Amino acid sequence: MEKPTVRYIQSERLMDSRLDDEHIRSWRNKGFALVHDLLPHSLLAALKQDALAFYPEPNTTASEGYNDFSSGQSFVFPSRSTAFNAISLHPALLQAVADLLDVSVLELRLTQSDLWPKYGSDSAPNAGDNTDQRMHCDYPNHSLVHPPEWDSPEAVEMIVYLNDYDECEGATAVVPRHGPDDPAYPWPITQTPGVGVLDYVNDRLQAEVYMAEQDPKAAAFRAEHLYPREEVARYRFGSVLLYRHDTWHRGRPVKPGTLRLVQNLTFTKSGREWLGPLHPGWSWSMYRRDKLMEKLIAQATVAQRTVLGFPPPGHEYWSSNTLAAVEARYRVFGIDMTAYRNAL
Numbered sequence: 001m002e003k004p005t006v007r008y009i010q011s012e013r014l015m016d017s018r019l020d021d022e023h024i025r026s027w028r029n030k031g032f033a034l035v036h037d038l039l040p041h042s043l044l045a046a047l048k049q050d051a052l053a054f055y056p057e058p059n060t061t062a063s064e065g066y067n068d069f070s071s072g073q074s075f076v077f078p079s080r081s082t083a084f085n086a087i088s089l090h091p092a093l094l095q096a097v098a099d100l101l102d103v104s105v106l107e108l109r110l111t112q113s114d115l116w117p118k119y120g121s122d123s124a125p126n127a128g129d130n131t132d133q134r135m136h137c138d139y140p141n142h143s144l145v146h147p148p149e150w151d152s153p154e155a156v157e158m159i160v161y162l163n164d165y166d167e168c169e170g171a172t173a174v175v176p177r178h179g180p181d182d183p184a185y186p187w188p189i190t191q192t193p194g195v196g197v198l199d200y201v202n203d204r205l206q207a208e209v210y211m212a213e214q215d216p217k218a219a220a221f222r223a224e225h226l227y228p229r230e231e232v233a234r235y236r237f238g239s240v241l242l243y244r245h246d247t248w249h250r251g252r253p254v255k256p257g258t259l260r261l262v263q264n265l266t267f268t269k270s271g272r273e274w275l276g277p278l279h280p281g282w283s284w285s286m287y288r289r290d291k292l293m294e295k296l297i298a299q300a301t302v303a304q305r306t307v308l309g310f311p312p313p314g315h316e317y318w319s320s321n322t323l324a325a326v327e328a329r330y331r332v333f334g335i336d337m338t339a340y341r342n343a344l
């Protein structure tokens with residue numbers, strides 16, 4: 001059987017860039033790290049091109065349909081953009097997450113990969129508006145529970161920026177955590193819109209008015225300890241902001257008339273069913289005529305497949321029968337089952 005010649009996933013070892021100890025310490029202690037040059041610029045440029053071809057230009061009527069965050073599930077993994085898929089499972093990203101969580105790459109799972117446009121606008125925001133966000137942590141719409149104790153994190157979130165700060169502004173703001181007694185980081189994290197009985201309000205001004213009405217103590221905490229301490233992540237083309245489900249942060253206004261493009265990703269430790277994928281399951285696209293996901297699985301490395309939930313070599317799922325059956329499904333796409341066979 002002839003192997004496909006088009007690459008659907010970048011699986012060469014591109015391990016030239018790795019987080020340094022300072023990045024790892026910063027993420028573990030302060031709750032974030034901004035890293036430049038983790039990903040190859042050629043791949044990022046290809047992704048930006050795909051995104052620009054997909055999303056409407058700023059200042060057009062069509063762009064008004066995209067004035068809230070997220071792509072509305074229209075630019076998610078697995079995507080027709082090969083660059084997007086390649087970044088979603090890029091070895092340098094996987095290694096960075098593994099280093100932050102102190103586990104092996106095989107113990108990671110991808111739970112989010114979504115490319116979001118953010119259009120700069122100076123019109124009056126509604127309560128759900130994304131332009132100038134309220135300070136928040138991301139766990140409520142990623143987790144069924146609450147983030148574990150600070151020193152036992154189980155997920156890494158990231159924002160990959162495809163513009164320069166000077167072009168679009170709209171740098172994400174983060175509140176660095178200073179040790180276990182930091183008054184900005186009390187436990188549990190409940191003083192935020194959307195948690196408990198509090199409604200979800202995204203716009204900063206409206207959220208803080210609402211908080212002052214509903215929970216004056218929480219509003220005072222936010223005003224005293226969160227907003228004054230925010231630091232902006234001055235990104236460049238290709239920068240990656242690594243943060244956590246329990247890091248206070250918020251999106252800030254993008255320059256009117258510009259379009260900021262970011263890829264948002266989340267990786268968790270395996271076996272965390274309470275941190276489920278934010279998109280349709282990875283198998284859901286398998287009936288598409290383009291067979292993109294099948295090709296992607298076949299061409300991925302063992303580690304990349306495992307990060308998608310494919311059973312790793314040596315897993316109890318594998319027997320000579322299941323191996324032959326999976327091979328029968330993917331052989332036409334060029335899968336190499338040697339690693340699984342060797343581990344039987």
Ligand SMILES: O=C(O)CCC(=O)C(=O)O
Pocket residue numbers: 069118138170171172173249250251252
């Ligand atoms: O877009 C950004 O800079 C941050 C967005 C964000 O934090 C969110 O939507 O949860």
Ligand SMILES: [Fe+2]
Pocket residue numbers: 136137138249250
């Ligand atoms: Fe967020």
